[in-house]
Amino acid sequence: MRSKVAVLECIHYDKDEIKEIILKGFEFIGGPDVKGKRVLLKPNLLMPAEPHYAVTTHPTIVEAVGEILLEFGAKEVLIGDSPGNALSNIDNLYRRTGMLSLAERKGFKLVNFSKEGIVEVENPNGIVPTIPLTKVVKTVDYIVNLPKLKTHNFTLITCAIKNMFGTIPGFNKSKFHSITPGPKEFSRLLVEIFRVVSPSLNIVDAIEGMEGDGPSGGTPRKFNRILMSYDGVAVDAIGGWLLGYKPSEIYTTKIAGDMGLGISLLDNIEIFGSKLEELWGTDVKKVSTVYNVLERISSPALSFLSKRLVKLIKIFPEVDDNRCIRCEICLRSCPKGAITRVNDRIEIDYKRCISCYCCHELCPQRAIRIKRNKLAEMLWLARD
Ligand code: SF4
Ligand code: SF4
Structure with a gap:
């Protein structure tokens, strides 16, 4: 077909x-x-x-x-x-x-x-x-x-x-x-x-x-x-x-x-x-996440990456206090209730966060950045 x-x-x-x-x-x-x-x-x-x-x-x-x-x-x-x-x-x-x-x-x-x-x-x-x-x-x-x-x-x-x-x-x-x-x-x-x-x-x-x-x-x-x-x-x-x-x-x-x-x-x-x-989108800027990078790693290498190591890859949302206007849209949109307002700051409870990035997606101020830890950064740099 x-x-x-x-x-x-x-x-x-x-x-x-x-x-x-x-x-x-x-x-x-x-x-x-x-x-x-x-x-x-x-x-x-x-x-x-x-x-x-x-x-x-x-x-x-x-x-x-x-x-x-x-x-x-x-x-x-x-x-x-x-x-x-x-x-x-x-x-x-x-x-x-x-x-x-x-x-x-x-x-x-x-x-x-x-x-x-x-x-x-x-x-x-x-x-x-x-x-x-x-x-x-x-x-x-x-x-x-x-x-x-x-x-x-x-x-x-x-x-x-x-x-x-x-x-x-x-x-x-x-x-x-x-x-x-x-x-x-x-x-x-x-x-x-x-x-x-x-x-x-x-x-x-x-x-x-x-x-x-x-x-x-x-x-x-x-x-x-x-x-x-x-x-x-x-x-x-x-x-x-x-x-x-x-x-x-x-x-x-x-x-x-x-x-x-x-x-x-x-x-x-x-x-x-x-x-x-x-x-083909040769020079198109990719997203900050590395899911597709993990998929592309060949099987022997993937088996080397034990489950524990994969868990060490962190790609997480972070609030930029300077851009945030405290509208609380992120707070209301988080499916896990991981975002709260503490005094004048928006805080994320990373133990609850499932990294769905809805907060990043819906923030009208672009005040939520996607951050990578060192391991995620290494994988991201090696993505091509
Ligand atoms: S949606 Fe954006 S601007 Fe609004 S409170 Fe959350 S981080 Fe701040
Ligand atoms: S990434 Fe998803 S689960 Fe984590 S704080 Fe944002 S909306 Fe909540």
């Missing part, structure tokens, strides 16, 4: 240009079957941040896709996401990310995933027996996954598969982090969520993504591409490649490929618009 991914050059966030490019992509992957359907656009709206921070899917892409789908005959276009911080004000999120103004201009409907209620969807042979999704995903006929291409400190990349985590509203996201403390288990759970939501189409905002300590604390980085595919696993394989990771290094891509949810092998992906060789 082979999958098609359109990898189209796009330099500006110009709506007409983007529409033209997306239509070209549809010529390759096939037009969307949306006639008479209610369509949900699911961008990545991790936190209330203006588009120039490159943390969230750019509103111009969302607008262009919505318009195209109406032209293809869609009955109604909805936009929705659930931010990482469960207590986030959704109106503020939609306003700052540019979704509110585009919805008002275009007549698209903004939905609040938490308010619409939850539906428990069966998850056969999964880590959890059921997955609590927003009811919205079950009331629409077609879901368009609109991720932003970014590095991610816990899962290495965030693209199509990871973006479906936002269909779980409220505090359930923290609960899931808590029951799957390691990146491998958590990635498996992400794949299971992706499987039950099963987006119909994936269009990735890789015009400007993020490198370094993403998904929010990294640096904006131009990739000048829009990726399109009906196969979310294949699009992640190419997205990861743009960030300088092979599909086998990214747990979500590999697990989803092994589960038969899509194509993760590059040899079986037909690319249109760019050559694979020119897409």
Whole structure:
């Protein structure tokens, strides 16, 4: 089996240009079957941040896709996401990310995933027996996954598969982090969520993504591409490649490929618009974690690294007091209750911390750094 991914050059966030490019992509992957359907656009709206921070899917892409789908005959276009911080004000999120103004201009409907209620969807042979999704995903006929291409400190990349985590509203996201403390288990759970939501189409905002300590604390980085595919696993394989990771290094891509949810092998992906060789993210800054480094160590070396030694590798969050404004978002978002406010300082209890980096991900001030101890630093330096 082979999958098609359109990898189209796009330099500006110009709506007409983007529409033209997306239509070209549809010529390759096939037009969307949306006639008479209610369509949900699911961008990545991790936190209330203006588009120039490159943390969230750019509103111009969302607008262009919505318009195209109406032209293809869609009955109604909805936009929705659930931010990482469960207590986030959704109106503020939609306003700052540019979704509110585009919805008002275009007549698209903004939905609040938490308010619409939850539906428990069966998850056969999964880590959890059921997955609590927003009811919205079950009331629409077609879901368009609109991720932003970014590095991610816990899962290495965030693209199509990871973006479906936002269909779980409220505090359930923290609960899931808590029951799957390691990146491998958590990635498996992400794949299971992706499987039950099963987006119909994936269009990735890789015009400007993020490198370094993403998904929010990294640096904006131009990739000048829009990726399109009906196969979310294949699009992640190419997205990861743009960030300088092979599909086998990214747990979500590999697990989803092994589960038969899509194509993760590059040899079986037909690319249109760019050559694979020119897409490799040679100089893209990697995340501070070293999980993929451990995976790449050959077996004899790995056996040398006894379990005890592996436990000595520490990659941990640290609060920068000078940047911190004591908003307590991290405190409310920590799945382990490891963060407290002591007088005027935010403190982390490292005995409780599971290094999920949610605090780093959601801090609006970038006041949480990822630190490595000496052993982790050595491995990180040796990663290539
Ligand atoms: S570290 Fe960040 S999220 Fe936590 S209180 Fe300080 S500014 Fe807020
Ligand atoms: S302190 Fe931060 S990294 Fe540690 S468990 Fe809490 S949210 Fe996760």
